[in-house]
Amino acid sequence: MKRRIIISAFILTIAAALGAVTTSFYEESGIRDFESGRFDGISVSENGELSLAPQMQVLLDKSDLFVWSLARGRGGELYAASGVRGRIWRIGQDGTVNLFASLQATMIRSLAAGPDGRLYGAASAPGRIVAMDVDGTQTILARLTNTYIHAIAFGSDGKLYAACGNPASLERIDPVTGKVERLYHAKQEAHFLALAIDKGGAIYLGSDGNGVLYKRSTDGTVRSLYDAYEDEISAISLDAAGRVFFATATQRRRMTGGNFEFGDSLDMREKEQRRQDASESDDDEAKKRKKVPHKNSVYRLNADNSVDKIFTMSDTSFHSLAVDAQGTVYIGSGDLGVLYRVSSTGTASRLLRVDENQLLCLLLEGQRLYVGTGNDGRVRMMDMGRDIKGQYTSRVLDCRANVTFGSISWNGIIPAGARLSLSTRSGNTNPPDSTWSEWSAPYTRMEGEKISSPRARYVQYRVEMQAAAMDASPRLYSLKIPFVHDNRQPRVRSVMLTTYHEAKNNKKIKLNPGQCAITWQSEDDDNDTLATSLYFRTDNSSAWRLLKVDTSQNQIVLNSEMLADGWYQFRIHVSDRPSNPDSMAKTAHADSRRVLIDNTAPLVENLAARIEGDSVIISGRVRDALSHVSVMRFSLNGEDWSFVPPADGVFDSLSEEIRIVLPLAGTASLMNGSNVIFIRACDQQENWVTAGLTFTVTLPRGAAGEGSERRYLLLD
Numbered sequence: 001m002k003r004r005i006i007i008s009a010f011i012l013t014i015a016a017a018l019g020a021v022t023t024s025f026y027e028e029s030g031i032r033d034f035e036s037g038r039f040d041g042i043s044v045s046e047n048g049e050l051s052l053a054p055q056m057q058v059l060l061d062k063s064d065l066f067v068w069s070l071a072r073g074r075g076g077e078l079y080a081a082s083g084v085r086g087r088i089w090r091i092g093q094d095g096t097v098n099l100f101a102s103l104q105a106t107m108i109r110s111l112a113a114g115p116d117g118r119l120y121g122a123a124s125a126p127g128r129i130v131a132m133d134v135d136g137t138q139t140i141l142a143r144l145t146n147t148y149i150h151a152i153a154f155g156s157d158g159k160l161y162a163a164c165g166n167p168a169s170l171e172r173i174d175p176v177t178g179k180v181e182r183l184y185h186a187k188q189e190a191h192f193l194a195l196a197i198d199k200g201g202a203i204y205l206g207s208d209g210n211g212v213l214y215k216r217s218t219d220g221t222v223r224s225l226y227d228a229y230e231d232e233i234s235a236i237s238l239d240a241a242g243r244v245f246f247a248t249a250t251q252r253r254r255m256t257g258g259n260f261e262f263g264d265s266l267d268m269r270e271k272e273q274r275r276q277d278a279s280e281s282d283d284d285e286a287k288k289r290k291k292v293p294h295k296n297s298v299y300r301l302n303a304d305n306s307v308d309k310i311f312t313m314s315d316t317s318f319h320s321l322a323v324d325a326q327g328t329v330y331i332g333s334g335d336l337g338v339l340y341r342v343s344s345t346g347t348a349s350r351l352l353r354v355d356e357n358q359l360l361c362l363l364l365e366g367q368r369l370y371v372g373t374g375n376d377g378r379v380r381m382m383d384m385g386r387d388i389k390g391q392y393t394s395r396v397l398d399c400r401a402n403v404t405f406g407s408i409s410w411n412g413i414i415p416a417g418a419r420l421s422l423s424t425r426s427g428n429t430n431p432p433d434s435t436w437s438e439w440s441a442p443y444t445r446m447e448g449e450k451i452s453s454p455r456a457r458y459v460q461y462r463v464e465m466q467a468a469a470m471d472a473s474p475r476l477y478s479l480k481i482p483f484v485h486d487n488r489q490p491r492v493r494s495v496m497l498t499t500y501h502e503a504k505n506n507k508k509i510k511l512n513p514g515q516c517a518i519t520w521q522s523e524d525d526d527n528d529t530l531a532t533s534l535y536f537r538t539d540n541s542s543a544w545r546l547l548k549v550d551t552s553q554n555q556i557v558l559n560s561e562m563l564a565d566g567w568y569q570f571r572i573h574v575s576d577r578p579s580n581p582d583s584m585a586k587t588a589h590a591d592s593r594r595v596l597i598d599n600t601a602p603l604v605e606n607l608a609a610r611i612e613g614d615s616v617i618i619s620g621r622v623r624d625a626l627s628h629v630s631v632m633r634f635s636l637n638g639e640d641w642s643f644v645p646p647a648d649g650v651f652d653s654l655s656e657e658i659r660i661v662l663p664l665a666g667t668a669s670l671m672n673g674s675n676v677i678f679i680r681a682c683d684q685q686e687n688w689v690t691a692g693l694t695f696t697v698t699l700p701r702g703a704a705g706e707g708s709e710r711r712y713l714l715l716d
Contacts, residue, residue: 023406024485026397026459029478031266034392041390042465043341045349046266049412052390052465052473053352054369059091060379067372067379070363071111071119075134078363078370079119081108082377088121088132091379101136110151114175115158122149127164129173142178144171151195155203163205165191170205170216184222186214194246196236206233206246213246213301226307230296237321237329244301245310245329247318252294266313266340266348298331298342311342320371322364330369332359337373339382354380367469384470392463396430399459399483401525405451406482408443408461413475418467420444420474424481426456451481459483490524490574492590497570499595500560501686511557513686514599518592519555520572528579535571536563539594544571560597565626569594598626602683604691607658609677616670616697618660618677627683629656635678636662639669644679656681664699672699 028034030048043053060067064083071079078091079100086103088111103123108130110122119132120141127144129152146164153161160173161183168189172181186192186207192214194206204225205214211228213236230248237245296318298311311331320332327344330351339359341351358374367385372378405426414420422443427436439462443449453459459481467473496519503511511517522530532551535544547570548556570592577585602624610617622629630651632644647657658679662670674696682688 022484023482024399026399026481026483027478028394028461028480034394036395038393039350039353040392041352041388042392042463043349043351045347047347048477050392050463050465050476051349052388052467052470054382054384054470055386055388056352056354056371057381057383058378059095059370059381060089060097062087062089062097062377064377066358066360066374067377068107068109069111069361070370070372070379071113072363072365073113073119073134074117078379079111079113080372080379081111081121082372083107086121086123088119089379101132101138103130103138109149112152112154112160114154114160116175118175120152120160120175122152122162124148124150127162129160129162129178131175141175142173142180144180146171148191150191150193153195153197155197156199156201161195161197161203163192163195165193165208168192168207168209170195170203183220184214184216193232193234194236196238196244198238198242198244200242204236204238204244204246206236208232208234211248211250213244213299225301225305226299228297228299234317234319235321235332237323239323239327240325241303241327243303243327245298245321245323246301247298247321247331248296249317249319249334250294250296251317266350298329310346311340311348313340319358319360320362322362322369324364330362330364332362332371334358334374339371352382387466387468388470388473389464389466391465394461394463396432397459397461397481398430399457399485401485401488402428402455402457403483403485404455405453405459406484407448407450408479408481409448410446410479411477412446414446415467415472415474418472418474419465420476421464422479423462423464424451424453424459425462426453426459428457430458432458432460485526487528487576487580487584487586488525489586490522490528490530490576490588492572492574492588493521493523495520495570495572495590495592497592497595501684514559514561515557516560516595516597517555517557518570518572520590521554522572522574522588524576526576526579528576530574530576531578533573533575535573536568537571539567561599563597565598565600566596567594568597596626596685598624598683598685598687600625601687601689602627602629602681604658604679604681604689607679607691607693609693609695611664611697614664616662616664616667616695618658618662618679618693620658620679620693621655622658622679622681622689623655624683624687625654627685627687628653630682630684632656632658632679632681634660634680636667637669637671637675637677641680664697670697670699672697 034044041053042050044050060080067080067082069081076093080089084107086106086108088101090098090100106123108121108123112120114120121130123130125147127146127149128140129142131139131141147166149162149164151163160175162171168186168191169182170184172183189207189209191208192205193208196204201218203216211231211233212224213226215225216222228248230250232250233246234249235247295312295314297309300308300310317334318331319334322330329342331340337354337356339351342348356373356376359371360374361372363370369382371380423440425437425439437453440452465474498509498517500511500513500515503509509517534548534556536547537544571589573589575587602622605621607620633641634644635641647659676694678692680690
């Protein structure tokens with residue numbers, strides 16, 4: 001299940017109509033929500049439930065790199081083989097630790113307590129069996145031709161059996177005489193890494209090379225039971241019913257076979273697992289290889305010799321197994337030091353994680369599980385039968401702004417005698433620092449309790465559990481943290497005004513003469529519904545006047561002819577009132593640039609005609625109250641329009657002088673007698689005016705218009 005705030009996507013999902021006063025929730029449930037938190041004595045199952053994990057106690061910490069094997073002595077003492085220097089430690093029942101034996105730079109990979117009271121160690125390399133008396137006296141019992149001895153165990157016949165490598169073989173050693181007998185040699189394998197013997201004397205071996213589970217029956221026949229997808233079987237363990245569990249620890253990425261499922265048993269990842277092999281390059285072939293998964297699994301061999309895969313994880317290796325009387329499987333991983341558990345019903349959970357990287361060996365005795373670790377080498381003891389406590393701290397939850405918190409509630413089970421409580425803290429930095437509030441007093445009411453942490457942007461919750469034993473642990477399935485944002489002010493990001501004249505060169509806006517468009521962009525971080533109103537004011541007034549109210553659009557086209565001529569400014573005013581009560585509503589506004597509204601044509605004034613020498617001079621003036629004069633033309637006696645330049649040569653003012661020179665002998669359209677001239681002009685707002693003047697002239701005989709019979713419409 002995806003982690004979420006109930007409002008939108010990313011971690012957001014909406015629960016009701018969006019708005020500043022809508023209550024939102026952080027709803028936590030499932031592995032994907034819980035995996036990013038900090039686990040301290042708390043585990044999470046594949047079903048996404050939090051419950052108590054066993055308590056861990058460090059029994060041995062002697063600065064060795066590895067603890068390879070654990071064995072219980074006949075006197076109740078615990079032995080641990082550590083490091084690469086062949087040291088064996090004795091841990092008494094009272095917790096005292098003593099160096100029991102040192103084999104002088106020889107690595108001891110496996111220990112076995114013999115029925116004769118002696119402790120036996122498998123030394124490499126070369127392969128030797130060392131017998132140790134109760135006082136630590138050492139005797140080399142047998143020298144093997146194998147380079148490595150990976151695992152040893154006593155059979156019901158009192159003989160010692162060894163799984164060896166280089167070559168991969170099964171050896172039997174007489175603990176009295178030291179005689180070595182080779183029972184099986186697998187030429188196609190490099191090593192036998194794992195060994196287990198059932199009550200009937202059958203021996204199970206796990207290989208490195210092809211990843212095959214072998215069985216040697218009591219009659220001496222050997223056959224392969226299962227060829228795993230992985231190429232290394234690293235651990236084997238049997239339950240009380242005789243079922244065989246085996247784990248893999250391959251480090252290579254391989255193409256999958258038809259019997260391999262890609263899905264991980266736990267849909268979660270440790271952050272440190274996201275890595276790239278240094279050997280991989282960026283070429284296409286390397287990219288293809290990177291897509292091949294590096295996975296390992298735990299399998300179960302059933303009584304009918306069928307095999308079930310009960311657990312799979314990406315980017316980790318499994319080094320150790322232990323199975324209790326109820327069929328619960330404990331799995332020790334490499335790389336990240338995580339202990340997993342698979343119940344007898346098949347439910348998988350991440351039980352706990354330790355600081356060390358590798359869980360190399362497990363020893364299960366009743367309600368206690370002993371763990372030998374690597375990097376660093378320690379022995380830890382997990383007690384599942386005593387009073388236990390645990391704590392889970394969530395990741396930092398981001399509410400995106402200062403919020404007011406509601407009542408925290410959760411769904412879970414609290415058995416009689418157990419305890420489960422939650423607490424919260426809040427702050428405005430990520431990660432938390434000294435400015436955050438202290439953890440609140442515990443919340444104990446599952447149905448809901450008001451969060452006492454102060455208003456802030458970030459919040460964390462903490463779960464605390466306590467029970468007399470693991471099987472009486474509380475369980476937390478989900479929780480909700482409700483919050484309400486402060487109503488944030490909306491914003492008007494821009495206001496753009498476009499006149500008809502400007503729109504002629506704008507393909508996105510189409511306007512008719514006399515129109516102007518006001519376009520704006522507004523936004524609200526709370527996703528509130530915004531009501532927009534349009535105001536205006538003139539240059540000679542400071543008061544804003546309402547022009548249009550509560551529009552839901554982001555553009556208004558105005559007919560400017562409804563406004564008097566003058567300079568105007570427009571204001572866009574937004575309010576989130578539709579999503580908030582009046583007492584909480586907030587507003588914002590932005591103003592347009594000043595714009596000239598000019599719908600009045602210029603005036604043609606003082607239009608007159610006079611004779612100067614051999615020409616008729618037409619004079620006058622075009623004047624506009626607000627806009628510069630931009631065009632002047634004339635038409636004499638109905639002929640085509642001709643351009644009239646301003647007297648000073650530049651159209652740059654509200655008033656431009658007219659001066660038209662018509663030579664009496666050189667103007668073809670000038671008539672002897674009555675003539676009419678039309679003056680047409682416009683301002684920058686394209687307001688046009690036309691005026692006419694009638695005048696009479698006597699042309700010299702032989703001029704173009706002398707004696708013409710054409711008739712004209714004369715204007716007063």
